[in-house]
Amino acid sequence: MIMSIAVRSRLVTVLLTIMFMLAGCAEITPEDVLEFKGYKIKAENGEPTARYNLGVRTQVLQKEIAAKQAEVVKKAGK
Numbered sequence: 001m002i003m004s005i006a007v008r009s010r011l012v013t014v015l016l017t018i019m020f021m022l023a024g025c026a027e028i029t030p031e032d033v034l035e036f037k038g039y040k041i042k043a044e045n046g047e048p049t050a051r052y053n054l055g056v057r058t059q060v061l062q063k064e065i066a067a068k069q070a071e072v073v074k075k076a077g078k
Contacts, residue, residue, distance in 0.1 A: 009044045012054070028061070 036057060042050030 005044070005046070012040070012043075032061075 036054070039050045039054040039057060043054045
């Protein structure tokens with residue numbers, strides 16, 4: 001199944017919004033948000049480099065969030 005760019009863009013927006021909401025324990029700076037928004041706009045316009053950077057940034061955030069959540073769980077267990 002091939003998704004249109006509009007559907008993919010909305011899906012990415014929803015998923016990243018959820019990630020940012022779950023990232024309460026991660027350290028997301030205003031610069032991170034501006035960087036993400038810039039990549040998102042360029043990616044929506046079809047720029048391959050921006051799509052790649054957006055994907056990489058998303059993976060980095062996911063790893064940071066997972067690490068912070070694991071740390072919180074570990075501290076809660078003590």
